[in-house]
Amino acid sequence: MPSITITVNGREVTSEVEPRTLLVEFLREQLRLTGTHVGCDTSQCGACVVHVGGRAVKSCTTLAVQCDQAEVTTIEGLARDGVLHPMQEAFREHHGLQCGYCTPGMIMAAVDIVNRHGMPDEKTVREELDGNLCRCTGYHNIVKAILAAAEKMQGAGQPIAAE
Amino acid sequence: MYPFNYHRPTSVRQASALLGKSEDARLLAGGHSLLPMMKQRLAQPSDLIDLGLVEGLRGIELKGRTLQIGAMMTHAEVAASDVVREAIPALAELVASIGDPHVRHRGTIGGSVANNDPNADYPAACLALEATIVTNRRRIDADEFFVDMFETALEPGEIITKIQFPVPRRAGYAKFRNPASRYPLVGVFLAKRGGTVRAAVTGAATCVFRCKEVEDALNARFAPKSLDGVTVPTDGLNSDMHAGADYRAHLIVVMAKRAASAA
Numbered sequence: 001m002p003s004i005t006i007t008v009n010g011r012e013v014t015s016e017v018e019p020r021t022l023l024v025e026f027l028r029e030q031l032r033l034t035g036t037h038v039g040c041d042t043s044q045c046g047a048c049v050v051h052v053g054g055r056a057v058k059s060c061t062t063l064a065v066q067c068d069q070a071e072v073t074t075i076e077g078l079a080r081d082g083v084l085h086p087m088q089e090a091f092r093e094h095h096g097l098q099c100g101y102c103t104p105g106m107i108m109a110a111v112d113i114v115n116r117h118g119m120p121d122e123k124t125v126r127e128e129l130d131g132n133l134c135r136c137t138g139y140h141n142i143v144k145a146i147l148a149a150a151e152k153m154q155g156a157g158q159p160i161a162a163e
Numbered sequence: 164m165y166p167f168n169y170h171r172p173t174s175v176r177q178a179s180a181l182l183g184k185s186e187d188a189r190l191l192a193g194g195h196s197l198l199p200m201m202k203q204r205l206a207q208p209s210d211l212i213d214l215g216l217v218e219g220l221r222g223i224e225l226k227g228r229t230l231q232i233g234a235m236m237t238h239a240e241v242a243a244s245d246v247v248r249e250a251i252p253a254l255a256e257l258v259a260s261i262g263d264p265h266v267r268h269r270g271t272i273g274g275s276v277a278n279n280d281p282n283a284d285y286p287a288a289c290l291a292l293e294a295t296i297v298t299n300r301r302r303i304d305a306d307e308f309f310v311d312m313f314e315t316a317l318e319p320g321e322i323i324t325k326i327q328f329p330v331p332r333r334a335g336y337a338k339f340r341n342p343a344s345r346y347p348l349v350g351v352f353l354a355k356r357g358g359t360v361r362a363a364v365t366g367a368a369t370c371v372f373r374c375k376e377v378e379d380a381l382n383a384r385f386a387p388k389s390l391d392g393v394t395v396p397t398d399g400l401n402s403d404m405h406a407g408a409d410y411r412a413h414l415i416v417v418m419a420k421r422a423a424s425a426a
């Protein structure tokens with residue numbers, strides 16, 4: 001079995017993996033980081049979104065072996081010293097979730113949107129959420145939360161990436 | 164997913180040698196067509212040869228009037244490239260519209276072209292722009308490259324290294340998305356170079372093709388109005404639960420008009 005070394009949420013892990021292990025399986029089953037969800041088997045829902053090398057990707061459509069030597073950030077890696085990341089806080093404040101199933105992927109995608117666009121307008125946020133499905137909220141409050149967080153992240157000069 | 168052996172070569176030569184060793188070996192680029200197929204057990208490669216570390220497959224360059232894009236450039240990289248946006252803005256827009264941001268972070272031009280999905284966006288741009296697909300062995304014209312559904316002129320052991328696009332005078336792309344899959348139900352790429360117009364259609368048939376009716380109308384005058392009253396025959400067009408052949412034929416003209424206004 002190939003051995004891989006991945007830095008997950010700042011912690012380096014070396015592990016043997018079967019080549020067919022998906023990144024999401026590695027995170028959930030081997031590292032027990034169960035915040036990253038699986039919502040479909042067609043690569044469409046985005047519940048599994050994490051950051052690899054600072055970019056949002058679907059961990060259900062990435063092999064763990066492809067991430068050898070990469071830096072991975074999951075939803076568990078966003079909060080710092082018990083303080084929620086501004087994006088997590090904004091989702092809470094603006095009711096950007098109901099059942100919460102899509103939320104980890106949604107938040108990782110949202111942080112990526114702000115990383116790439118700075119202060120996006122509403123249309124951009126809606127378009128950029130193309131790869132994340134939510135069955136509960138109707139997206140409205142998710143969009144509100146992302147816009148609010150983007151403003152906070154700019155204004156406070158917060159580090160926008162968790163990486 | 165069925166088990167497989169995984170390889171991570173660092174040169175095209177090594178990758179090609181590994182490909183030649185087993186009949187059921189497949190290249191892995193961004194994995195965003197291949198891995199979903201493997202998860203559904205629709206593909207069962209014995210070996211995956213990851214191109215991720217292979218040298219010489221990256222980069223974007225304008226050489227004279229030819230735009231050259233390395234096979235492993237992701238959709239996000241191509242869409243964000245100032246060189247591409249300036250040389251062929253319609254191409255940058257097409258790439259920025261593929262899938263969603265996460266797909267664009269992993270999917271590559273080489274993978275998309277090699278896959279030749281009948282609904283993919285890139286093949287329309289390659290065919291309309293008269294692209295050349297460069298492999299480790301030869302240069303293939305787009306006219307010869309796209310053979311049929313998921314079928315290309317690539318031979319066993321052949322690896323796409325880059326794609327070359329001659330810069331057109333004008334170009335435009337418009338598509339009507341399937342609301343569920345978000346792939347184009349019909350997409351039309353128009354390119355005018357040296358006085359002639361090429362119109363390539365994706366999504367409507369089993370493989371990307373050139374549409375004579377649209378080309379004839381636009382060769383008379385390159386303007387949306389030239390397409391008024393033009394009809395496209397339904398022969399060979401797909402009919403499925405998403406759209407009938409007559410609706411697809413209608414959409415070809417509508418998308419061609421939009422592409423002509425955008426060009």
Ligand SMILES: Cc1cc2nc3c(=O)[nH]c(=O)nc-3n(C[C@H](O)[C@H](O)[C@H](O)COP(=O)(O)OP(=O)(O)OC[C@H]3O[C@@H](n4cnc5c(N)ncnc54)[C@H](O)[C@@H]3O)c2cc1C
Binds near residue numbers: 276
């Ligand atoms: C949710 C979702 C939505 C999508 N939406 C769209 C869309 O709207 N429009 C669209 O066009 N596409 C869409 N795609 C497909 C996406 O663009 C794929 O990334 C792309 O088609 C394949 O590129 P890849 O790099 O991922 O290739 P892979 O999946 O790694 O490979 C695909 C095939 O090409 C072969 N191959 C790869 N690289 C080479 C090479 N250099 N030389 C020879 N053979 C090679 C592989 O062996 C394999 O057979 C979507 C995908 C997903 C998952």
Ligand code: FES
Binds near residue numbers: 039043047060061
């Ligand atoms: S689990 Fe649905 S896209 Fe990854």
Ligand code: FES
Binds near residue numbers: 102103136
């Ligand atoms: S909150 Fe339930 S799926 Fe989004």
